[in-house]
Amino acid sequence: MKIKELLDLSAKAEAGTQGHVDEAKARLLTLGSDLVAVAGDEGRELDDEEQAALKAAAGAIDKLDVKAVQIKESAAVMARFAGLAPVAKASVLGGGAGGHGSPTPTGEIPEGSRLNFRAKAATVGLVTKMGDPSGSKALASSGDALTGTPIDSTIYEQGKVSTSALGILPVKTRPPTYTYLRQTKRDNKAAPVALGDLKPTSEYGVTSIDGKLEVIAHVAEPTPEYWLEDLQSLGSFVETELMYGLDRAVEAQVLNGDGVGPHLTGVLNQSGVQVQAFTVDATTTVRKGLTALEMVGYEGGGIIMHPQAWEAIELSRRQDGSPDLGSSLPVDRAAQRLWGLRIAVSTAVPVKTGILFDLGALAVTTDGAVRTQWSNSVADDFARNQVRARNEGRFGLDIYRPNGIVKLALAAA
Structure with missing residues (x-):
């Protein structure tokens, strides 16, 4: 069922407002993370159907990234010419003020948006499948794309005595x-x-x-x-x-x-x-x-x-x-x-x-x-x-x- 939902969502994830884009992207990441986690728990590689679903999701997320940039640019232009305040910046936990992943009126972060090491591991794995092995593109738990300093994934170790x-x-x-x-x-x-x-x-x-x-x-x-x-x-x-x-x-x-x-x-x-x-x-x-x-x-x-x-x-x-x-x-x-x-x-x-x-x-x-x-x-x-x-x-x-x-x-x- 998750594979079918992933494929269906990937096929129609391009349209919509900023809120729809965020929700679609977050759902794609959640479904992809679940597939990776299940395979990891079962100690096996992804099968052909699962790999195909993740590839489709990765392509859809790339399109959603482009769509999100277009929406934000449009909003910024509208705000400038209409004399409105600039669009609020996205936080590491979610979208703009009042958006998905924002603090509630009581100041708490919604449960589903808190940082989770396991979820983070799964999303990073999905980024790798998207062809970004340098690590220069990290994903927040909400699905927003954050550009940071590229990380070389190699740890340059000192030598070890191999005999004992x-x-x-x-x-x-x-x-x-x-x-x-x-x-x-x-x-x-x-x-x-x-x-x-x-x-x-x-x-x-x-x-x-x-x-x-x-x-x-x-x-x-x-x-x-x-x-x-x-x-x-x-x-x-x-x-x-x-x-x-x-x-x-x-x-x-x-x-x-x-x-x-x-x-x-x-x-x-x-x-x-x-x-x-x-x-x-x-x-x-x-x-x-x-x-x-x-x-x-x-x-x-x-x-x-x-x-x-x-x-x-x-x-x-x-x-x-x-x-x-x-x-x-x-x-x-x-x-x-x-x-x-x-x-x-x-x-x-x-x-x-x-x-x-x-x-x-x-x-x-x-x-x-x-x-x-x-x-x-x-x-x-x-x-x-x-x-x-x-x-x-x-x-x-x-x-x-x-x-x-x-x-x-x-x-x-």
């Missing part, structure tokens, strides 16, 4: 507080026993470990509401930046946290992990670390090192001048493996230190929920027309088998 240790570490979902058991001792006493003699007792020490998820969070600086309204991609940009910052903070805590207060105790500050001293070169050191794991019943699952440490390994040469990794061609960086193990490069780990681990030795823990919320309730944000975004999650680190982790010295001290 979190990409290869195991992850487990946990409640806010929990307990798990860790074996701390294995003393096998199994031996031949003569008939009737007392059997030896083996000891397998198990201890209870209390786990807890800690909140890691941050808040973005205030953002003007009009910026969010005029540039639809800005909100997504801020939320993406917050997620990136949270990822960096979690990674730093998992690797280097000092365990003080709400800080996690990171892998490099855990007691009981193995330590492999630097031997000959980094490649040899990693191989010896693998042997250290295998000696206690574990196997390598991944290696974390600084980008500069990985670069040094990629560029290292044997005595005959050939690449240390065994090929006369540059290393396949996409594969990024050493001794068959995947490498995760991370700027959060010290340049001269690597972490080799068995996949069952540890896990990053989380409740599985990361929240980003917007509010204007901080300080005087509301009075300044500003909002802030808060981004947070709860995280922890479980170390199930400390000796399944090897701290590698990748360079001489």
Whole structure:
């Protein structure tokens, strides 16, 4: 029904007075906004019929814009020569004095004319379909065309480190507080026993470990509401930046946290992990670390090192001048493996230190929920027309088998 009404209204929207033009345009925008909103809620693209209806509406709105200019010019000429007062200017919420979207005698703005972020998003989307991607033409909620400073829709971001240790570490979902058991001792006493003699007792020490998820969070600086309204991609940009910052903070805590207060105790500050001293070169050191794991019943699952440490390994040469990794061609960086193990490069780990681990030795823990919320309730944000975004999650680190982790010295001290 909305598509039929949209097509019918588009076909006969040119005629009429200023009031009729405003009403027709407002109705076209409302119907178009509804179509876009429904498709968005259903998570789908517009179908052919809906696209055709929106194109027809866009053409009709362009004609209404021309008609509105003609009506206003005519009214201005009449006012000038008849000695009448000039026609009242349109406000951002509607037409001239007493027109659609104007304050009522009590000073209130009619409910249907108040700014609405969702409606604004829909009308901006419709403007894009009209062939004005620069954003130089904004639409008020009444449908009046407002010409302003063109907005470049591209946000020129700074670079982001694309790699993270979190990409290869195991992850487990946990409640806010929990307990798990860790074996701390294995003393096998199994031996031949003569008939009737007392059997030896083996000891397998198990201890209870209390786990807890800690909140890691941050808040973005205030953002003007009009910026969010005029540039639809800005909100997504801020939320993406917050997620990136949270990822960096979690990674730093998992690797280097000092365990003080709400800080996690990171892998490099855990007691009981193995330590492999630097031997000959980094490649040899990693191989010896693998042997250290295998000696206690574990196997390598991944290696974390600084980008500069990985670069040094990629560029290292044997005595005959050939690449240390065994090929006369540059290393396949996409594969990024050493001794068959995947490498995760991370700027959060010290340049001269690597972490080799068995996949069952540890896990990053989380409740599985990361929240980003917007509010204007901080300080005087509301009075300044500003909002802030808060981004947070709860995280922890479980170390199930400390000796399944090897701290590698990748360079001489």
